[in-house]
Amino acid sequence: MKKFNNKLALITGGNSGIGYATAKELIAEGAQVIITGRRKEAVEKAAQELGAIPFTADQSNLTDINLLKEEVEKKFGPIDILFINAGITGSLTSIEKMSTENFDEVMNINFRGAYFTLSKLIPLLNEGSSVVVLSSIVAGTYKPNSSVYQASKAALNSIAKTAAAELAPRKIRVNMISPGPTKTEIMNKAGLDEDTLKGLNEYLISEIPLKKMGTAEDVAKLVTYLSDPVVSSFITGTEIIMDGGMIL
Template sequence: MSTFNNKLAIVTGGNSGIGFATAKELIANGAKVIITGRRKEAIEKAAEELGAIPFVADQGKLEDIESFKTEVENQFGKVDILFINAGITGTLNSIENMDSENFDQVMNINFRGAYFTLSKFTPLLNDGASVVFLSSNVATTFKPNSSVYQASKAALNSIAKTAAAELAPRKIRVNMVNPGPTKTEIMTKAGLDEKTLKGLDAWLTDLIPLKKMGTAEDVAKAVVYLSDNNVASFMTGTEILIDGGMIL
């Protein structure tokens, strides 16, 4: 397939999980893909496996976003697809007991970093480009002990819709994918051991009408769909929910 021949795509947080799966899908459809990540060894290993271009950049640091933008502009010029994917769950706790360090870390990566990634890269986007944010179905839920993560994703969806309105005159489409529970490494990175992860998977699966967890590939296909001007040219400001019916 060659849907994205001669197209340059950026995937932040592309060394694992949904980012990795999306980069793989974009490359399979002909795109040249740049992936970013915080860990040099991990991002270079993933890039080699994918056939992607690696950049070490932390979405939580504005100086990294700025230097990454400058490098892309100098080496490649314009961008056709921007998938702002990098994010963390942080630690779960009640509002009463939430610590400011966790709040700042989650918001710096999930919201502030995503916001300024779009801000800095907007001048590099070709007219008719596609921007996709990785959000979550928790953006519209209010479960106890998840206030910071939920708020970061709700804020993300808000700015995505504003961006869709601002960029519409340039035919740049801005959309969101809102996955439910998805089998990725994010919970392991949150510090959960294998026994706890299995228990969490079982509990979540029981809450999902389709009785299964989503996969990174499920989400990747939706991102690629939204990025394709041949099939999604009339879609902007749209949230695609991928959660097996969890919020029904």
């Protein structure tokens, strides 16, 4: 018997990268998985490949979040695993040159949207369920030109820990995963060209003691571990760093 038979999982931003890999991992372990994303065609294509249930929703849009909650409650019922994964880096810009548009976009998706996704879905969480929030090692770093992205992840960690305290009476565990450099599409979406991206990857690998980048599958396996109520029953409010030793 697979560990997540008869369990329902919901993954935001599940049509690519870490979200996609996690959906694949959970489905392999028997879970029924709902994936969300902003682009209807991409979400439906990914769902078909995975054997998942697609739902088009923009995490930064509160109307979409409310619709998601209503549809899940009506059609599927209680959630056992919630992976709040959707996020963007935004433009890499100094504080001095930061635009309000970039600030709002990053905060609306990474923080405000994640906050209200959790807020609205809490009533649907089964007792003893698992919430995993995708953060980043940047939540504890202060690199130039990344102020808004860093701040959005630091804020996310703060609310995740508060949620762990609030939901503990229902035996709901809330944990954070903070990857370091990981091979996903997110940096391409930040607008970096191929040569710049290659140079950045080579630099990052040189800074990592294990001399390799993480993968979406690495994170997916940890989400699966934290979602298992047997092996992770005593883990909540914890941030797990996956960075190959980068911040040692």
